[in-house]
Amino acid sequence: MNSVNKTRIQVLESLIKDEPNRIANLANASAWLNECLDKINWVGFYLLENNELVLGPFQGKTACIRIPLGKGVCGTAAQEKEIIRVPDVHEFPGHIACDAVSRSEIVVPLIKNEELIGVLDIDSPICDRFSEDDQQFLEAFAETLVAHL
16 A cells, blocks of 8 residues: 555544544544545445445435445445445446446445445546555555444
């Protein structure tokens, strides 16, 4: 991971290290990602509740409130417990379009003690916005965050 992303992780840790409230930590995490990532139009969290994903703290336009497991990019990533990076969401079968401007997406499952607790979802209006480096950074970001939830 490059030094910029290491610094971003350190900033996240400083934002959440002494706060036990999960919603507060997710809110600051989404705000921080919104500040440090360019060319994105939505960043936030969906939390697992009664076998579906429910909208949590986010930055961006209004969003879908509930997503069934296995549906869309978020539901698929949650069900498979795997990061999904989609270069063009219009080519992803079953994509849920909350914002018609979004063109690419990355979803990182949030897993604690081998249990899914939700996902980090980031959209961009640019095709193929998210790189392998972005994926590695966001995976480390999610792991750091989950340790404090």
